[in-house]
Amino acid sequence: MNPVNLRDFETVAKDKLDPVLYDYFAGGAQDEITVRANEAAFRRLSLVPRILRGAGPPRLDLTLFGQPSAMPVLLAPTAFHRLAWDEGEVATARAARDADVVMIAAMLSTVTVEEIAATGAKLWFQLYLQPDLAFTESLVRRAAAAGCRALVVTADSPALGRNERGDRNGFHDLPPGIVCANMGGNGSVRQVELSPALSWRHLDWLREITDLPVLVKGVLHPADAVLAVEHGAAGVIVSNHGGRQLDTAPAAVDRLPLIAEAVRGRVPVLLDGGVRRGTDVLKALALGATAVAVGRPVLWGLAASGSEGVARVLSLLRTELANALTLCGAATPAALTRDQVTP
Numbered sequence: 485m486n487p488v489n490l491r492d493f494e495t496v497a498k499d500k501l502d503p504v505l506y507d508y509f510a511g512g513a514q515d516e517i518t519v520r521a522n523e524a525a526f527r528r529l530s531l532v533p534r535i536l537r538g539a540g541p542p543r544l545d546l547t548l549f550g551q552p553s554a555m556p557v558l559l560a561p562t563a564f565h566r567l568a569w570d571e572g573e574v575a576t577a578r579a580a581r582d583a584d585v586v587m588i589a590a591m592l593s594t595v596t597v598e599e600i601a602a603t604g605a606k607l608w609f610q611l612y613l614q615p616d617l618a619f620t621e622s623l624v625r626r627a628a629a630a631g632c633r634a635l636v637v638t639a640d641s642p643a644l645g646r647n648e649r650g651d652r653n654g655f656h657d658l659p660p661g662i663v664c665a666n667m668g669g670n671g672s673v674r675q676v677e678l679s680p681a682l683s684w685r686h687l688d689w690l691r692e693i694t695d696l697p698v699l700v701k702g703v704l705h706p707a708d709a710v711l712a713v714e715h716g717a718a719g720v721i722v723s724n725h726g727g728r729q730l731d732t733a734p735a736a737v738d739r740l741p742l743i744a745e746a747v748r749g750r751v752p753v754l755l756d757g758g759v760r761r762g763t764d765v766l767k768a769l770a771l772g773a774t775a776v777a778v779g780r781p782v783l784w785g786l787a788a789s790g791s792e793g794v795a796r797v798l799s800l801l802r803t804e805l806a807n808a809l810t811l812c813g814a815a816t817p818a819a820l821t822r823d824q825v826t827p
Contacts, residue, residue: 490781492759493797497568499789504653505567512727518700519727520641522758525675525735529767531703534813542809543816544802548752548775549634549697549718551606556583556817557765558755559794560726560777561610561636566662568815570785576786577605579794583802588636588777591623592676594658598667601630610633611702612641612676623666624694625823632715635694636721637687642680645729691716699754701819702729705737706746709753719774720750726757726779737768741822744772753812761787762804770820807816 487493498506512519544555555640559580568571572594580587581604588608589600599608609627614620650656658664667675679750691698697718703709704724712720722743724733736757746754756777768776778801785793814820 485684486579487796489800490784490797493784493788493793495740497505497784499737501568501787504612504655507649507653508564508567508647508655509562509564509780509787510603511649511747512731513729514648514731516727516731518731518733519734521758522737524726524758525737526758526760526764528827529737530623530826531763531767531770531808531812532826533811534824536738537813537815538630539810539815542806542814544806544809546775548586548819551586551633552584552611553606553775555805556769556773556775557585557759557805558608558648558754558775558797559587559782559800560586560779561590561638561644562779562783563590564594564662564664565783565786566594567658569790571790574603575609576782576794577601577603579785579798581605582791582795583798586633586800589632592633592639592664593666594662594664597627597630598713601632606638607632608699609636609824610636611690612638613682613690614677615679615681616677617686617689620690621693625691625698626666628694628696632696634697634699634718635690636699636701638725639687639692639699640704640723640725640729641676641678643678644684645731646806647728667795672814684711684811687712687715687717689751701756702734703743704736706742709743709746713747713750717751718753720747721754721777722773723756730779737764737771740768740771741771741779759801762801762806763808765801765805766808766817766820767825770822772822 501752658692700712701720701721787799
């Protein structure tokens with residue numbers, strides 16, 4: 485099969501992956517209502533083109549926290565890439581480097597952040613704030629030393645969502661030879677220490693120990709977006725963790741306009757969850773996002789053919805986004821208006 489869109493890549497990946505590993509990547513919390521809602525919400529939205537605009541060829545590049553990017557698409561943090569391809573995150577990072585986009589390196593990577601950085605990719609680092617603040621600080625120092633240009637705090641995880649596919653499959657430990665490299669070589673799937681005691685004061689602490697921009701990921705309520713800005717966040721990411729945490733949480737794109745309105749342009753607003761087409765990227769940008777991040781499609785590309793598969797996924801998104809911009813009469817994402825997206 486020659487994949488011609490991102491869903492084709494999932495079909496290929498499903499054929500290649502062990503069913504237990506496919507379930508780990510594809511699954512979400514409980515009934516997976518939110519997993520399905522993320523994509524369904526984009527399908528409910530319609531694009532309204534403008535005509536005779538004289539826009540010329542589309543331009544997709546932007547700069548985030550001093551890092552130029554070829555398009556407003558980042559690689560979202562996703563765990564355990566060596567489950568999909570032997571080289572793991574190194575293969576993913578090479579594709580991100582060649583596409584000239586930012587990869588958010590996951591804390592639960594199967595290779596170290598230093599090895600990922602050695603590819604030359606533009607990196608941010610995802611962080612679960614750990615109750616052991618000394619360990620958290622050591623990770624932050626390592627990420628900064630490796631060249632990561634921002635920190636993404638995953639804030640929607642005071643506890644772990646229940647993945648019933650994993651429970652049915654008994655998938656609780658990584659296969660022999662695969663470990664969580666940033667965490668001292670632990671082989672458990674569920675090894676981060678999550679705590680409901682973590683609070684905004686921990687974000688304040690993080691900002692005191694690092695000069696890196698700190699983005700807060702997992703924002704779905706406008707009040708939390710405002711609090712994030714007030715506590716010095718450099719950006720917010722509208723996300724429901726790909727439907728892997730609180731099932732029945734709303735689709736990310738449905739909450740995006742509320743968050744963008746609450747932030748009022750003070751910091752960049754990013755979105756992840758459900759992006760499968762260039763038209764999805766365009767809808768998110770028109771509704772107030774500065775950029776989007778993609779997670780599962782990257783894993784499907786990686787499982788299909790390593791770096792080449794991830795590169796093809798990113799190329800398809802870029803081509804589709806450029807085409808959609810042209811058909812909507814916009815030269816750049818900034819030229820889009822909210823009235824070009826309608827339910």
